[in-house]
Amino acid sequence: MVVHTRREGATGYVELDTPPVNAMGHEFRQGLLDAVDWVEAEGLERVIVSGRGRLFSAGGDAREFDDMLPEPSLPDILNRIEQGPVPWIAAAHGAALGGGLELMLACRYRVAAPGTQLGLPEVTLGVVPGAGGTQRLPRLVGLERALALIPTGRAIPAEEARAIGLIDEIDADPVAFAELANPEWLAMKVPVSELNSGELPAETFEAARRATAVTMPGQTAPQRAIDLIEASQHMPIEAGLIQERAAFLETRRSAQAKALRHVFFAERAARRPARMTHVTPPGAGPVAVIGGAATDTDIAYALLLAGLDVTFIDPDADGLARAAETFDRHLGGAVSRGLMSEDRAGTLRAALTLGTDLATATAPLVIEAVPERMEAKTAVFAALQTILPPDAVLATTTACLDLDAMAQALDDPTRLVGLHFSAPAHETKLLEIVPGARTSDTALAMAFHLAGRLRKTPVVSGPGDGLICNRLLGRYVEAADTVLMDGSTPWEVDEAMVEFGFPTGPFEAQDLSGLDLAHAARRRQDATRDPNRRYIPVADRMVELGKLGRKTGAGWYRYPGGGGKVDDPIVADLALEEARYAGVERCDYKPEEIRHRLLLALINEAADILYEGIARSATDIDLVSIFGLGFPRWRGGLMFHADTLGPGKVLEGLKELSKEDPVVWKPSPMIEDCAARGIRFGKWRR
Incomplete structure (x- = not known):
């Protein structure tokens, strides 16, 4: 009954x-x-x-x-x-x-x-x-x-x-x-x-x-x-x-109800994948964070907000002092905005231990968040394995380095798992979990348990430069930069995407995260960038001018007095100057054309990510697009939306754009396969 x-x-x-x-x-x-x-x-x-x-x-x-x-x-x-x-x-x-x-x-x-x-x-x-x-x-x-x-x-x-x-x-x-x-x-x-x-x-x-x-x-x-x-x-x-x-x-x-149900079931399935059903989730315990990278304090703060005891280690004393100031700023800001009581802030401060000695990082889970250099990360892991008990799980936050190569620094590579937090880690709802070739189910279970404690949506990503989220974000920004170079302004692009349902456009989003982060990623890719692929230098010029976003008071927009965004004609002039230098004949894109180009760029990149096996399913792409990029939830996610267009229409649009640039707009083999076989993107399997 x-x-x-x-x-x-x-x-x-x-x-x-x-x-x-x-x-x-x-x-x-x-x-x-x-x-x-x-x-x-x-x-x-x-x-x-x-x-x-x-x-x-x-x-x-x-x-x-x-x-x-x-x-x-x-x-x-x-x-x-x-x-x-x-x-x-x-x-x-x-x-x-x-x-x-x-x-x-x-x-x-x-x-x-x-x-x-x-x-x-x-x-x-x-x-x-x-x-x-x-x-x-x-x-x-x-x-x-x-x-x-x-x-x-x-x-x-x-x-x-x-x-x-x-x-x-x-x-x-x-x-x-x-x-x-x-x-x-x-x-x-x-x-x-x-x-x-x-x-x-x-x-x-x-x-x-x-x-x-x-x-x-x-x-x-x-x-x-x-x-x-x-x-x-x-x-x-x-x-x-x-x-x-x-x-x-x-x-x-309604179409919106179907899309939202799709996301509801996708989220539910993501929290406990089939591989994890036989694994007993670990109990709650303290977490250690080894800092030194730009996102380290945000990760530690997210852990504190989830009610976890956190040991934050930065071997550099100056770096540790800066981290302490950041924690105080986070907590003080939350109290002043009425988001947290003084008592709650005091409880979180008491749950945080700061230090410079790796030997104090004795926790069931240790998260490495040092700068994106292989030698720096492997040195940390080599030191940690002499300190930690054999059942402790080690996590790396890398989104671009070879996880399996990193695991070779460990006597037991099965204890290493990748955890990539979208920035800012204490606000976003996505956690990409990256298993290496030898990552154990125990380490994976710890990662999924952590996602649950943080109330983040976990998505498994295969290893590869950028994983899923940063790959999509990079292509999204590239497409936006191209539209900017070819005739639009940042505010026209942003408005077009907000009208579609994004909470912010790609340029305002960059101002929030900082243009220097994307600049550093571009410099890492310089050596491997396709020389035949069009490169848009406007963002580099912005960084040279010190326009790094909201934190410097100016980026794609100006933020006078630390307030709301204001259109900056200097940026529009800069794009015009670069276009003239490159001999670009500019045009006036309508909002629907801006959306058409940016969405096709995202869909094509997502299809490549699926085709390469970095993402397991179109549903995982949907979750990453919603929680990592801000794609409107009520549209069901990127690939769900692509299926409402149909593979044939997507392929037709890419072929038309490839007449302008056959490198950038080359259709993904997955899209060609779906169109040829008449199957939905959501049903495609390698």
Whole structure:
């Protein structure tokens, strides 16, 4: 059984039991309907509904969303619960999300354990709530609070939910507390659907739409949710539920919903790949970071934020002093911006140990983050293996050096794994995990466990210069530089990509990370660069002029007074000067042409990465593009989007552009293969 029922005296108990998250699939809904029938036949005075396992319910089963939803429908069941002769009490723990919260809203009384997360996250999957969420929640907590929760998909803890009236009580044992409820008092409680949500002026909803368009650009479900919340104040609950259900069924069939479901399942699969299913994850433990590179402190800070004890080692005393200043700046900035309390900052400072002696780096996991020189890295590993116990895992942050060559410095090469953090490591959500030829499952398990602790999405990358993310980023920037050289401005390029759904354009993104980092990468590639490939020198000129980005007050944009970006005509003049010197006949690209070129460049590079075996699947490319490059999640990722265009159209576009430059725009063999065989990029295998 997926829904269990029992009675004790005049009290009925309904327990949800579809592990691991009590998802509300077809079997669950039928079981819940049977439980409603049982309740009404038993002559009970009250019913307590709770969830078995680690949570109440995470809501609908996303695996059903691509199919017709068979009866019974959840809205019909919840209407019977709310309007039935026996009052129901929801006793939640862990989480009550989506349909789980909608079930609670249909109950007369709601109790939750401390820390229980409650929310309606449906918009994150491209749909609106479909079982009363947009109609009952405004009636219970008010229109303004509903506008703050439903269109954002935000979950709140029980303590906040109690403060706004979403739940009635908090108790460590919600079922035991529910048993104390007086049946006569319960019977007098008004169902949520009979409450009045109040009324807000149309201007409030318009403001919500504008704000949502900024925070969730291009997405339709949040806007539809606002429409439904607004409608809830003007129509009876019955009409509102009908309108909501129609919107739910419409949005679940949308292209955005399909794309977001694709990403949802891709993320879930990435967290625990098949190779790891037989490996016991390691327990939490301290981590040591060997610093000296530009990203070292950001990595250590990310570990601290995850609640890990961190030993940070930099053999250079001056480097260690700079690192200490950076940690203080991170913590102080978080406190001043209200992101962290003084107590929390103090706890993190206490969890950080600074030193210059490698001998103190005794931890189950040691992350090497020294400059990208093979001799520097192998020297660190040679020293560490004389200090660390044999079961300690060693990780390198390299994105360009040969991992297997590095492993030769170790007596036991199986303990080495690559961990590449996208910058800034404490803010980004991607962690590329790079197994070498002899990396053990134990070392890999440690890497995946760390990704989970850091709440990052892990993606396995094969070794190779740039791995997946930096390869894509390099080609993206190259294409943007080319468009700049050929006639556009940085702000025109950025605006075109932001309109597509990127949070920032390629030039503003470079200003955030620093133009010197990309400059150093280009210098590493000088010796191996194809002499027949067009090279755009504008960024090099920028570095020569000291325009390194936001940190110097000027890059592709100016940042007067450390504030927001301002277009810099000097940069446009510089690009024009370089174009004249190179004899380039400039043109005026429209936004759609800019997007066409940059996206085709990304798709072609991704196809090469797949063809070379650096990435295992198109889905992995999708995750890297979303979490590493900022590709719009609601478009499903780079290769999912490419499949909406079709291999034939992609190939046709590349062939047309190759007339301008046959080297840069040479179609990937993978694209040619998919077009010839008529298969989707997502189905391609070597």
